[in-house]
Amino acid sequence: MGVPRPPGASSAGLRGHRIRGQAVPPPFIYVLTLNWNRRQDTLACLESLTRMSYPHFRILVVDNGSTDGSVEAVVARFPEVEIFANERNLGFAAGCNVGLRHALALGADYVFIVNNDTTVDHRALDELLAEAAPPDVGMLAPKVCYHDDPTCIWSVGGGRNPLTLEMTGGHGRGPDVGQWEEVVEREFLVGCALLIKRELLERVGLFDERFFMYYEDMDFCLRARRAGYRLLMVPKARIWHKVAASSGGSDSPMERYYMARSSVLFFRKHVRGWRWLIVGPYRLGSAVKWVIRLALRRRWTSVEAYLRGLGDGWRMASTSQ
DSSP: OOOOOOTTOOOTTOOOEEETTEEEOOOOEEEEEEESSOHHHHHHHHHHHHTOOOSSEEEEEEEESOOSSHHHHHHHHOTTSEEEEESSOOHHHHHHHHHHHHHHHTTOSEEEEEOTTEEEOTTHHHHHHTTOOSTTEEEEEEEEEESSOTTEEEEOOBEEOTTTOOEESGGGOEEOSSSOOSOEEESBOOTTEEEEEHHHHHHHOSOOTTOSSSSHHHHHHHHHHHTTOEEEEEEEEEEEEOTTTTTTSTTOHHHHHHHHHHHHHHHHHHOOGGGHHHHHHHHHHHHHHHHHHHHHTTOHHHHHHHHHHHHHHHHHHHHHO
């Protein structure tokens, strides 16, 4: 007897594979995207998702209290897509957790989290799943290129400095000239597109909801690695990203505030004891560099937001310990 297909999951091409003579259906995947007042971006993202060739998935949009008609537009254009409408903006981590809990409750084998300011290649899921079978592989990500310049890489993940916990490798950013064509194990995968196994979520938990925006992916990847899972970047899977669209653009006051606040929460959560002798001066130097960079560009509101984010993050971390 076959495994029943969840309502709305595509049935085209459900061939599966065989284990000891028994037909096994392909993994059931929930594709999750979060929206906050980005109606057109979300519609474009959904258009690309509905064209994916993998046969056994369902799409869920979690709306974070949008006021731009996003919910109505999604319902009208994509009636087959599930949508949860939160009453307010819960942030990225908490908003995603709403969708993750729903996907797990309905038996998803994997959840594919995709930012709504991306478009996805039609074979992205096929390519990711082709590398997902080993039991110690917990999470996979595609090669991420800039939406405005598809020949330029935005992220292929990165390494992690064992002392400072900072990401290393700079995401591999730069022209895509064939330098990232092999599957590679990473310490960090960027959160704009993540295929996550059910087993990993059940073992390490969901996103830490204190991270309203930013660093939730760094925290989640670190927890996954500490639990013994490998993280893979799969370059044949591709997406294109409109970078920082949801936060108002690079170095906007909103981006700088949440980046600063979340950075403090992350390092105070994971750094202990003597490591602060290394991490403390490093983080102070990083903060000074950001203030100088923003000041030289006369981004005074961003300077104020960044400093306020540092203070708020320190207070939040102190009260939660």
